[in-house]
């Protein structure tokens with residue numbers, strides 16, 4: 455009997471959290487699209503999320519592209535290797551690895567920072583202070599982060615795709631001795647609009663997930679430094695899992711019809 | 712008293728988990744009055760104020776401001792109401808991402824849409840009132856001593872000249888001279904701005920100086936309410952014990968041992 459009660463309690467807690475998150479998401483969305491919009495705060499977040507993530511995301515991308523070229527070269531050895539390697543690199547980067555790896559890196563960097571900052575504001579009553587100063591915390595804290603992340607991630611992924619493909623090109627030409635113009639032509643032939651487009655839609659979705667999880671966990675943190683630490687961990691873990699989940703869902707929607 | 716009270720609380724109840732904190736708090740506070748709540752640590756003083764502000768929702772009971780029920784108020788009506796309030800938080804709750812003057816001007820710029828230059832002027836004026844120079848205005852909150860942070864928080868609470876001001880332990884952590892300056896300032900705010908003040912304090916000297924009326928909270932209720940002069944003549948044993956700071960008496964501190 456106790457076991458059943460335990461499962462029941464767990465299920466109720468799950469429902470409560472889902473409902474709570476749904477309400478938070480609705481509020482975050484509605485405040486992101488309704489004026490007034492705080493332009494200055496959005497720009498500050500854009501710089502934080504987009505510009506300062508470039509080094510991390512760029513490094514990840516160039517090594518990913520290089521490894522992809524090396525791995526697929528050994529796999530396709532002998533058999534039209536040149537065009538196959540170029541195709542594998544460009545499609546893997548734009549469709550999958552570009553957005554997913556950028557998403558995961560930014561989740562670690564930005565999702566954690568958002569949860570820590572908003573969480574600290576919560577436990578030191580700064581969010582309560584916002585409310586008493588007639589400022590809506592969704593409008594002032596959540597909306598600028600959500601908007602900036604949704605805009606910044608696709609931009610970041612475009613750069614990321616280019617760097618990844620360039621990494622693959624470097625290894626193929628200088629290490630594997632492929633013909634550079636053949637490589638570029640095969641890449642170009644393999645690439646279709648939907649490959650890049652699906653990657654950008656994924657990136658925007660991941661940006662939303664990262665900002666939402668960072669803000670949600672920070673906003674609901676409780677009980678001092680320990681609570682803020684917990685919120686930070688939860689933000690990164692939940693964002694990462696959701697990114698991988700939605701990656702599957704979006705891939706199925708785009709390519710599995 | 713035929714006029715509508717500025718604040719009227721009736722039978723407020725609030726519990727956290729299984730623990731009742733407010734167990735039927737009722738009081739009427741007239742416009743322009745300075746009301747002081749005294750009581751032991753953890754007795755629910757801050758919770759009472761946060762219920763009036765709408766930061767916490769009472770489980771039951773009614774709170775009227777200017778004769779209008781405010782429990783459950785939201786949207787534009789709540790925004791309108793918030794503009795009447797100023798709050799000094801117990802822990803200061805300064806925004807650590809903003810400079811001191813921006814903190815003080817925050818309610819003017821964000822809440823009341825005043826232009827920045829004018830708001831800055833008003834912020835520096837208010838800082839001067841609490842004994843802080845313009846040089847302090849350019850610092851970050853983290854660069855201030857605890858007592859200075861308290862004064863900045865006070866300046867932020869009164870900068871927009873609200874109708875009702877809440878002071879949660881305004882003099883704790885200040886030296887006796889500065890504490891008296893703050894006491895005078897609170898008295899002045901109430902007299903000159905015609906504001907209604909609700910203060911929480913442990914400091915009986917401060918309570919006597921700023922309060923027109925006092926109330927003592929114990930066991931989740933206001934067990935004594937009276938004029939300031941009456942606090943020394945009352946035969947209420949709880950009040951006597953608190954005022955004289957005696958360890959033995961009807962109030963049992965929850966000390967484990």
Ligand SMILES: Nc1ncnc2c1ncn2[C@@H]1O[C@H](COP(=O)(O)OP(=O)(O)OP(=O)(O)O)[C@@H](O)[C@H]1O
Nearest residue numbers: 727728732750751752753754755756757758759801
């Ligand atoms: N958000 C909260 N969640 C759970 N319990 C809370 C919360 N806020 C306050 N409490 C509890 O309510 C009780 C009263 O808290 P409150 O902050 O009102 O005390 P106080 O009278 O202001 O004391 P102090 O003089 O020490 O500031 C405390 O026991 C506290 O643990």
Ligand SMILES: [Mg+2]
Nearest residue numbers: 756757801879
């Ligand atoms: Mg308190």
